[in-house]
Amino acid sequence: MTVLSVRNLNIDIPTGDGHVHAARDVSFDVGAEELFGIAGESGSGKSVLSQAIMGLLPGAIISGEILFEGRNLLTLPAREMQRLRGNRIAMISQDPLSSLHPFYTIGAQITEAIRIHRKVSEAEALREAVDTLTRVGIYDAEKRVHDYPHQFSGGMRQRVMIAMAIVLRPALLIADEPTTALDVTVQAQIIALLNQMRRELGTAIIMVTHDLELLSSIADHAMVMYAGNRMEFGPGDAVLGAPAHPYTLGLQRSSPNHETRGDLPSIPGQPPSLLVEQKACAFAPRCPAVMDICRQQRPPVRVFEDGTQSLCWLEDKASRTAAALAPAPEVPRPVDQPSDIVVSVSDVRLTYGGRSLFGKSINLEVLKGVSLDLPRGKTLGIVGESGCGKSTLARIIAGLLPPTSGDVTIEGKSVVDLDRASWVEMRKRVQMVFQDPFGSLNPRRRVGSIIGDPFRIQNVAHGAQRKNRVRELMEVVGLNPEHYNRFPSEFSGGQRQRIGIARALALNPSIIIFDEPVSALDVSIQAQILNLISRLQRELGLSYLFISHDLAVVRHVSSEIIVMKSGQVVERGDTETLYHNPQHPYTRELLAAADPHYRKSGGSFAVPPGELAP
Template sequence: MSTETLLDIRDLSVTLPTESSALKAVRGIDLELRRGETLGIVGESGSGKSMTALALMNLLPPAAQRTAACINFAGADLSAVSEKQLAHQVRGRKIGMIFQEPMTSLNPVYTIGRQLTETMTLHGNVSAAQAQRRAIELLEKVGLPDPASRLRQYPHELSGGQRQRVMIAMALMNEPELLIADEPTTALDVTIQAQILYLLRQLQTELGMSMILITHDLGVVSRAADRIAVMYAGDLVETGTTEQVLNAPRHPYTRGLLECVPGYRGAAARRLGSIPGVVPSMTGDIQGCAFAARCPRAVARCLTDTPPTRALGEAHRFVCHDPEETRGISFGDSEHASDTPPPRPAQESVLKVDNVSCTFSVRQGLFGKRKTLRALANVSLDIRRGEVLALVGESGCGKSTLSRTIMGLQTPDSGSVTLSGQPVASLPARQRARMIQPIFQDPYSSLNPRQTIGEIIGRPLTVNQIGSKTERRSKVHRMMEYVGLPPRVFNSFPDQLSGGQRQRVAIARALILDPEIVICDEPTSALDVSVQAQILNLLLDLRDELDLTYLFVTHDLSVVEHLADRVAVMYLGEIVECGDREQVLARPKHPYTRALLDSVLSIAPELDVPEPRLTGDFPNPINRPSGCPFHPRCPLADAHCQRVAPALEMFDNTLVKCWKADATSPAPSPNNKTEESAL
């Protein structure tokens, strides 16, 4: 890595005017980036991470005000150049950017080829043919098969991982010196995330570019970044090398973020650390430390005096009073932080899925012939009362279809679903809704914006005509207390609540009818790591207090290790492995389960981004492979696997659908701590 400085930011501030005052989104920060280096910027939503990146290229909202002593990039001060120079000489040419959601970043009415070539022809004196050759070369480099044909496709014809690869290729069309990646893997499956990060690392080395990686995933930043900058409320609170910041964090906020990560304190930890409250809106001047109201170490001077910047060697700095009298205090619940969960006695089955198959008739193209898509193939599950069964797998594997079938919203072609001994298909809709309740991924879109919180939570009681108005109101208040919602939000609307509070509303609404089973569909994937910790702690507490049963649908295996009792792994509409959590995660029998585990990035600054073991894209369910559906991507597959589909059999107390399950399972990857440890 070069020691030459590519980017030097001094005293950068961004102010956004509001109706009553001015919001200080970025507050006088200093940042430095060397050539060939990766800087990770981490923090909760509202910390100012993305605003800092947008301020570099002056892509801020029209009313925003940017000030800086200097933004020195490759010898030029970007704070002093004109908008025309930025548009023609910097954006897309010297600085490329990858945004979080590729579907909204790509123009849906233009082909991939047009969007790629325009990026080059608008910034350089190149012909259309030269730009097309460059586009094909980059699409091949980012791992898209048959790159020439991809130029004629539209964004909706590609998968999420493929669209993100197109965004990477587009950002690299002009060989920028700096690549800004804003949450480039947040919306992707764990397997695609590993491929994208490995690809970015390879391209960075090959092209010699620098990179700013903005993320809230500390596992990602621990592997991909050389240095880390922790932001809070528009300010930098800790900076240093990745090893310094993650192995020896000194600011309470950094420590709090780490304690919120499942597995950080060990797999046996009963509860996650939890940072109370939310990032404040930074309007007006700040008195004392901005983090003081949420900090367990705060003392009187933290509320009144501006904290000093403390240096720990040449590279490691943090901004904190660091009071000696509160050292050693953390965010974890000291009473329950390291308790192992008590063993839960085996109970009777509450839900049985027996050989359920589900197909759809789909048309490819406007005039194409109809084909059969097999979404579920002879799926069987047994969920016991009081347990958490995690259902994991990549997007498109059939998790959502199975959830809809269990809730009675999708009629299976064959097989049956029984709840407490009663066929779900025969239950009246209202009775079924009282027995099975969902918690969805996005708490904002699943709540009616025109209803108050009290009305939303109490709506199931009103629809089912349970109790009097006074009794319903009393039960809503009790449920709000259960999920940790203050009484003052009873008459508030969803847009007046934080993301974590909205998810608590969704949980309260799901539990108000005392359901037999709760289906949690990625309930924490849209939340910050700090809010995720609060919700996971809440779900475990409610499970213990109310003896709830959860079907937890997720792709986050670190959450699975912390929360689940048993794990079922799905691939292409089939259950390929199912067993106790420790057995499946520590000693997986199916190669697909092993590949998922190898793709998880634990917090390990000493390790690099691992080379993905699972290659290729998830197959199209319309054109299912013959034999074992996983054989085209399986490193152990042979001719027999290609011809004959395996049956689900028991191996070492684990149900496995694989011809190689009785063979010695591969050794745990050195890149991840899956054996008897945190993910």
């Protein structure tokens, strides 16, 4: 049974610069129990399409049909749409921090969603909230349901958003990058939970993601979008396993896998401006197999024997594969040379205390004696589940959080007791890229000012010189320099992450701490950023601490890896040894969960026991 049918959908969004053509002639169907994947770069129209289905594009000019259970959502009265939204149609937003109200506990926000659509008592709604939080991997849900969003890590906030979306057992669930901030074990649990919802409740799921490896292992059907166009569509294994369109092939090549070496082959150039209506093939300026006709006329839809449909002038899949999958030159990793230690962490501990419960003082030990060394010019990867202390350790090294005990030295100088003036000087050499791009950017300031702050604070550049250097940084990280005067809210999630990276690179620091730097980026830009930071490291001798839940990315960039669990280092070693011969059971568990074939088979990462009863 078809739950959602989108027909010839066109979306134009009026702006001060003109109409943004966010979607053009997009059609697809989603059936009950189906997982439908949508992939593409930031700005391709994925999230706008999701918002149109939810009725969250006021002022947009929308034509075509969006049929949900036989009713056209575009013609429904606002009150009817409000009854459907959250109840029959739910959405998991991409940015969990901005989607959760900071003044209310997560329990209050989930129970509010329940009681708006159901006549249940507050106590019963709270029990449902606790049960759902447990299912999505929130430990001690009975206690944590009374906590506020800022008391959760980025990954755990995403789990709260997922719980809020599924608590009403919707018929259609739109998941916009639902596993971006999650570590691999929790990601596997969430996928298992979504699959259980599909089987038991018949829920149809639309998953928007840039993780092609994940999508290829779970999607029944998939659609690849570019500049508002449906470039490729068909069965998930066919579209993502044997792509027909050069754009899909380019995305696939840009994705790091567990055997990737050297620079990643990224798609050259940038997506076109959606303010200009495309008369020919939108991908032609970046396509390795472009022909003259591609620049002159809109391509037809080609249908292949395996069920894939491709918006392309090329007729033969084999010729497309040969043209678009030319082997990229491999850049060998530099041979390890003896090097001095630029960051040394010695027995660092962090304990939060002072909280009183039933007259007793509670102390929470977050870090339990962590030690590590970072050699100059090297990358040390840090992996582990959300809440294990990775980001907390990074903030201590960056001087944003004082440790309870232990010592941190940077380039031979202890930084634990530095005064404010000394830290301002130290930050010329130590910079950080945060996990949450929106939360780390001032929403009231323009992007040019945000990226230029390091120059202003350190009194490095002024006036036109500062503006030119900011524009150069924007171009380096894949942002349009013309967007210098825009605000962070006018950028997609991936673009906001690039703003944070540009700001960190401004002063050419010797040490950069990357806390999930590419988790919000689509694969083509991810490849560009990973290649960029590798090139900068080779040319400038930079040292990196690289925190990520994406084990393929960590393996690609790191010469050594440490594995953290519950505030402790449980294993460390050079990258290849750790991947091929892990010693700790927890490390083996992480590597197993990162295997897409493991995900597809279900593995042992099932959701917590219980049934998803309607």
